[in-house]
Amino acid sequence: MLTSCDASSLLVDSLGDQVRGQGAAIACFYFDFAAREEQSSVSVLGSLLKQVVSGLEEIPREIAEAYEDQKSVVGGRGLQLAAAVRMLQKTASIKRTFIFIDALDECAARDRVKVLDSLNKILPSSSGTRIFVTGRSYIEAEVQGRFSGRVTAMRITPRRGDVVSYLHSRLDEDATPDAMDSSLKADILKKIPEDISDM
Numbered sequence: 782m783l784t785s786c787d788a789s790s791l792l793v794d795s796l797g798d799q800v801r802g803q804g805a806a807i808a809c810f811y812f813d814f815a816a817r818e819e820q821s822s823v824s825v826l827g828s829l830l831k832q833v834v835s836g837l838e839e840i841p842r843e844i845a846e847a848y849e850d851q852k853s854v855v856g857g858r859g860l861q862l863a864a865a866v867r868m869l870q871k872t873a874s875i876k877r878t879f880i881f882i883d884a885l886d887e888c889a890a891r892d893r894v895k896v897l898d899s900l901n902k903i904l905p906s907s908s909g910t911r912i913f914v915t916g917r918s919y920i921e922a923e924v925q926g927r928f929s930g931r932v933t934a935m936r937i938t939p940r941r942g943d944v945v946s947y948l949h950s951r952l953d954e955d956a957t958p959d960a961m962d963s964s965l966k967a968d969i970l971k972k973i974p975e976d977i978s979d980m
Contacts, residue, residue: 792913793881800879806872808832809881812888820888822895825852826865829880833872841875866899873907886916886922893920897927904931944974 793809802806808829812820834840847864872878880900885893900912914924918936925932948970955961 796819796879800877803877805877805879806836807879808831808879809883812813812882812884814887817887817892819888820892822892822899823860823862823865825829825859825882825888825896826862826869826899830860830865830869830872833878837872837875841868841871843871851888862895862899866902869899869903873903873910876918877909878907878911879914880910882914884916885914886920893923894927897924901927901929903929917942917968939977941974941977945970948973 793807793827797807808822809832810828812826834844847868851860880903882896882900885896888896904910904912916924920936925934950968952969
């Protein structure tokens with residue numbers, strides 16, 4: 782059984798293999814509920830920008846100038862959301878860009894709106910940009926609304942048999958088998974498959 786993060790990582794790796802040598806940029810961000818205070822809309826867009834820029838042969842002049850301007854401010858000033866969006870628009874117009882956002886549902890609601898709106902602003906300037914988002918089904922309407930219906934949604938539901946097989950394999954790999962008796966193992970194999978949910 783794959784977690785959402787595992788599935789996104791596999792997609793990123795697979796796409797990277799397919800477009801290697803074609804001059805495409807790939808950027809990804811994995812949300813984590815435990816780190817949601819640090820994962821603001823600015824930090825998300827800044828991370829994506831850094832990944833896209835790092836793959837460019839030559840950094841666009843306006844991005845280099847913006848970086849130098851920020852360095853000259855006393856104490857430095859962090860990247861602003863509007864500037865990050867402009868720079869991503871610029872870089873995404875230079876080369877085909879794939880953006881992966883994993884577990885968007887774990888992003889704080891106030892930042893989720895800003896992330897979606899920012900990504901939506903990037904698309905018109907770059908017809909070659911593709912955005913892949915994972916998250917629980919309750920955010921589907923929000924994503925659809927922010928992208929004006931230009932979304933293809935796919936519901937992924939784990940199969941009970943796959944979950945049970947995964948649990949068996951992980952329990953068999955347990956480095957401390959004496960820490961678990963057969964009753965606990967049976968409870969794990971019964972309870973976890975009952976609690977699986979849609980992605």
